[in-house]
Amino acid sequence: MTKDDITYVVFFYSLVVASIIDRFFVIDRHKGHYGAGVGMTALLFLCGSEILYPLVNVGINTIIILCFSRKRWSGILSFIFTSAYLFYFRYYCFASSLTNMFMMSTTLKMMSVAIDHAKVNEFPKHNDDTEFQLTNEITFEHLIFYALHYIGLVGVPFYTYKTYSDYINLPFKHHSSDWQYKSWICVIDSFIVILGRQLLNYFWPFSYFLTDEFLEKRSIFYRIWIIYPLGFDFVLRIYNAFIMANIPCYISGLGAYPDFTKPECGHGPTINIEKMKMLSKENLHDVTFSYKTIENAKIKKVYFLMQFKKSIKYWNRTIQFWLYKYVFKMVPYNALKKPATMLFSSYWHGLQLSNLLSLFFVSLIIYIEERWENILKGKKFSSFHKCIRTVLKIHILYNLITIFISQEWNVIVRYQSSVYWNYIVILSLLLLSSFFVRP
Known part of the structure; x- marks a missing residue:
């Protein structure tokens, strides 16, 4: 590390x-x-x-x-x-x-x-x-x-100011259920992630990815394959931050709401608000609490859902809530909502070419996927088909991650040229073919 x-x-x-x-x-x-x-x-x-x-x-x-x-x-x-x-x-x-x-x-x-x-x-x-x-x-x-x-x-x-205010003023923080169990699970997961990252960095360090030896002496198959350990290492790095950031929430009770309020990520309670306010300390012992307001990622869904659009909705969820509520919904014209949101997201992360490229391709991938969803609407998919789509999604996702972590344009061009810009070829074929295939 x-x-x-x-x-x-x-x-x-x-x-x-x-x-x-x-x-x-x-x-x-x-x-x-x-x-x-x-x-x-x-x-x-x-x-x-x-x-x-x-x-x-x-x-x-x-x-x-x-x-x-x-x-x-x-x-x-x-x-x-x-x-x-x-x-x-x-x-x-x-x-x-x-x-x-x-x-x-x-x-x-x-x-x-x-x-x-x-x-x-x-x-x-x-x-x-x-x-x-x-x-x-x-x-x-x-x-x-x-x-x-x-x-x-x-x-x-x-988390919003209202969530913070509820944490300070409401008694839920003292009665939130399962906080010990959830905290220990996060600690264990964090140790596993750190160990996994150590192994990945030992066998496939990112520094080797930047060397001339990697580009000149390794086969094209190895050069294509290396994005998988590099991409997985990046995902584990961010995921570890997510789960470690959740532990103080579980322990302190910030973001804990009664389950009957159906809290949503970032937003908090969505129904039964008055019923929630009427709860007193004496009748909280039998209430089941939810931490969905502050839970930031569901990594299994990120990897195992075959749709790219659905997968990324389970990643960095509280930030996505912020972007949706305070950028997407504020833009007055529908045609500009998605581009403006993606542009601000790139700006917030750091206005670098690698960030802009990654987020541009996210928009393009979602557009292509939506076209094919309309073409294949109503058709049943075999397990083999689902597996192929999931692998293809991960391959493109890891290419985007490689662009994101490379940052410098010359590094991006050198690597992608060495693998013949294969993910762009794949996306181009999928986009062009979608105009000729009938539903």
Whole structure:
């Protein structure tokens, strides 16, 4: 593992310790102070003087939210400022990757509060709807506590201000079920993932992928095949961050809601809101709780669903919720919704050519897949057909991951030229043939 990987692992395990202290030793009225204090300490320790960058982002957005809360354009103002400030930070400040992660987190949180708060004032008659239940109770103190809370400090899982407010004010955090079981499963999974990554990096290090020996002396079959261990290593790396980020949520109870409210990822409860509010501490012992609000990935579905579009919906789910609610739904023209969402996603991850290419091909793949879904609609598929489609999906997915992690254009071109741009050939054939095959 790289130095950054080790730092992230230590950071996540430190948050686990912080969440244990939070659950057993911090009283309710101090949980906001404690969460922000731990977050601030982590920022100071990991970022040093670079802590000023995310703090400026939080500070100016707080002014926008509190001083212009009666203006319906305050959400747009926050979006424009935060996007511009992220550009300045990325291309003029040259900060560390850790500071970049904290900036990404504060970007999501502050934009979401500003946009939701603007909606409350634009559509006051909908204040009782779950979509707008931010209320007008936002204070400077609570906003800072939300922005700097140690859970979600590196961007995942994203949770709304309302979810944070429910965590602070509702008694569910003390009665959430299965938190010990779920936490231990995550710890075990994390150790397995770390071990798997060590083996993958030992036998197929990414550094070898960049060498002349790999391109000149290895057979084309090996060059095509190597994207599988490299892609799997990348998936495991991100997946480990997801499951480690979930542990503090399970332990502290953040994002835990009664199962009868049918919570959705990122959003929280969708039904029986009033019934949930009427619950008291005395009648919580028999309630089953769900953590779907903060659970970020379902890796089995990512790999074993044969449809590409359905597979990626189970990856980085809380961020996808944010993109859908605060970008996709805000774009006024249907034709621009998907391109704008993909463009902002690339911008948020880092406006590099490799990111743009990866996300462009995601859109193209979904378009091709939808064409073939219409052609094959109503037909039954054999197990062999499903297997072929799943393998093809994974092959294309790993090519996109290879582009994403290569970053530099010359590295992308050298490798793809050595394997004859096979995934583009496959996509081109599928696209062209879809115009000639009848349903």
